[in-house]
Amino acid sequence: MGRGSKRRRGGGATVLASALSLVACEGPQSALDPGGHGAAQLAGLFWVMLAAAGVLWVVVVAIAVVAVRLRPGEHRRRTATFLMLGGGVVVPTVLLAALLWHGLGLMRDLRQPADPAAVAVRVDGELWWWRITYLFPDGSTVESANEVRLPVGERVRLDLASQNVIHSFWLPSIGGKMDLIPGRTNELVLEPTKAGDYRGQCAEYCGPAHALMAFSTEVMPKESFARWLDAEAKPAAEGGGAGLDTFLAYGCGACHSIRGTSANGRIGPDLTHVASRATLGAGTLPNAPDNLRLWIGHTQDLKPDVRMPSFGMIPDADMTALVAYLEGLK
Amino acid sequence: MIFRDTKATLWTVVAPPSVWALHFLTVYPTAAVICAKSADGIGTARLVVFVATVTALFAILLAGVWGWRHSGGVVTADDPLDDGNRDSRQRFLANATLLLAGLSFVAVLFTGLPGLAFGTCR
Ligand SMILES: [Cu+2]
Numbered sequence: 001m002g003r004g005s006k007r008r009r010g011g012g013a014t015v016l017a018s019a020l021s022l023v024a025c026e027g028p029q030s031a032l033d034p035g036g037h038g039a040a041q042l043a044g045l046f047w048v049m050l051a052a053a054g055v056l057w058v059v060v061v062a063i064a065v066v067a068v069r070l071r072p073g074e075h076r077r078r079t080a081t082f083l084m085l086g087g088g089v090v091v092p093t094v095l096l097a098a099l100l101w102h103g104l105g106l107m108r109d110l111r112q113p114a115d116p117a118a119v120a121v122r123v124d125g126e127l128w129w130w131r132i133t134y135l136f137p138d139g140s141t142v143e144s145a146n147e148v149r150l151p152v153g154e155r156v157r158l159d160l161a162s163q164n165v166i167h168s169f170w171l172p173s174i175g176g177k178m179d180l181i182p183g184r185t186n187e188l189v190l191e192p193t194k195a196g197d198y199r200g201q202c203a204e205y206c207g208p209a210h211a212l213m214a215f216s217t218e219v220m221p222k223e224s225f226a227r228w229l230d231a232e233a234k235p236a237a238e239g240g241g242a243g244l245d246t247f248l249a250y251g252c253g254a255c256h257s258i259r260g261t262s263a264n265g266r267i268g269p270d271l272t273h274v275a276s277r278a279t280l281g282a283g284t285l286p287n288a289p290d291n292l293r294l295w296i297g298h299t300q301d302l303k304p305d306v307r308m309p310s311f312g313m314i315p316d317a318d319m320t321a322l323v324a325y326l327e328g329l330k
Numbered sequence: 331m332i333f334r335d336t337k338a339t340l341w342t343v344v345a346p347p348s349v350w351a352l353h354f355l356t357v358y359p360t361a362a363v364i365c366a367k368s369a370d371g372i373g374t375a376r377l378v379v380f381v382a383t384v385t386a387l388f389a390i391l392l393a394g395v396w397g398w399r400h401s402g403g404v405v406t407a408d409d410p411l412d413d414g415n416r417d418s419r420q421r422f423l424a425n426a427t428l429l430l431a432g433l434s435f436v437a438v439l440f441t442g443l444p445g446l447a448f449g450t451c452r
Contacts (some may be wrong), residue, residue, distance in 0.1 A: 100443060
């Protein structure tokens with residue numbers, strides 16, 4: 001085995017690493033594939049810093065190679081002092097100052113206020129899901145859960161709050177990350193620029209099911225968003241039949257609300273339009289009839305410490321009616 | 331002149347970092363409190379940051395000049411600073427003061443920079 005084969009192997013690893021990093025750049029939850037103004041700014045900052053770090057790395061390694069390999073002897077005192085003071089004091093200070101100034105400039109831009117006419121969104125971190133409330137300028141509200149829909153091209157204010165522990169709202173494709181802190185309301189402004197489906201995640205450890213505290217986001221053209229929000233504000237589809245009866249008989253309504261029925265619980269997510277959401281259990285399962293059945297019957301097996309009991313005792317026929325009813329709540 | 335008479339002690343060494351700490355402990359809570367009370371308070375906040383920064387920089391500069399004088403010029407690797415006699419001890423302490431003054435100067439500058447950059451409390 002000569003040096004050649006070693007080098008080839010190194011080359012293979014490099015190709016693999018760069019391929020992996022390229023793959024990781026895309027997708028619905030990537031800070032490097034921005035679909036929002038804030039995310040684009042942050043991605044830009046990342047590339048600037050990466051480039052600066054790359055240049056620094058090359059220079060430092062080059063100097064090390066010169067010092068150790070190419071000219072291992074004694075160096076002129078003046079050159080050495082120049083290199084040490086320049087490379088150790090002046091360059092880092094200037095570079096850090098430049099990056100700091102650049103970062104402060106970004107911050108000024110990212111903290112611009114929201115469009116006052118736009119709908120705002122209140123986000124409450126629950127254990128372990130997201131209570132989402134749309135706030136209209138006239139003071140009325142619409143509640144949903146585990147899904148944030150946003151109009152493209154508008155600066156939307158998000159009021160982040162928590163009644164339990166600290167969570168963190170992170171929608172990397174659209175903008176920066178912000179904590180939900182008990183006792184205060186933090187304001188995050190997002191400006192989506194590209195319609196599409198994205199994924200967000202709680203980014204502050206908050207308990208056993210922290211990793212299963214995600215949410216889906218759909219960025220929509222303004223008109224579709226307005227239409228969707230109108231529909232979301234309406235009560236549930238009429239005609240529950242046996243499904244609604246099962247829902248009420250098993251006490252689901254103590255924890256869940258279905259607007260337009262007598263179910264008005266506040267412990268769990270609002271289910272008025274649960275069928276129109278992408279996931280169940282804050283991103284635990286994709287929303288599909290089989291998964292809904294699984295969720296209701298085996299809740300405790302699917303999500304650690306989840307605050308909903310498993311309802312495995314519901315007879316098959318009732319369960320089928322219940323699932324059909326919930327899947328009809330578009 | 332005070333620069334010539336006073337002796338270097340551990341106190342002079344910790345002076346610049348202490349000014350840095352004091353500056354930070356002044357600027358950070360003041361700006362936070364002023365901005366929390368009123369979003370229009372940025373003018374006051376900036377003034378406080380500006381005055382505190384200039385004062386701190388001046389104090390650190392004094393310490394730096396002082397350290398420079400007492401170390402008798404640039405200290406190099408050839409200068410034995412660990413001879414265990416009074417003179418060498420003085421030069422070591424003075425040189426440490428000078429270097430820490432340099433570090434604290436940059437740090438205070440960086441801490442005060444946002445005061446220059448931001449025109450609002452957001
Ligand atoms: Cu969490």
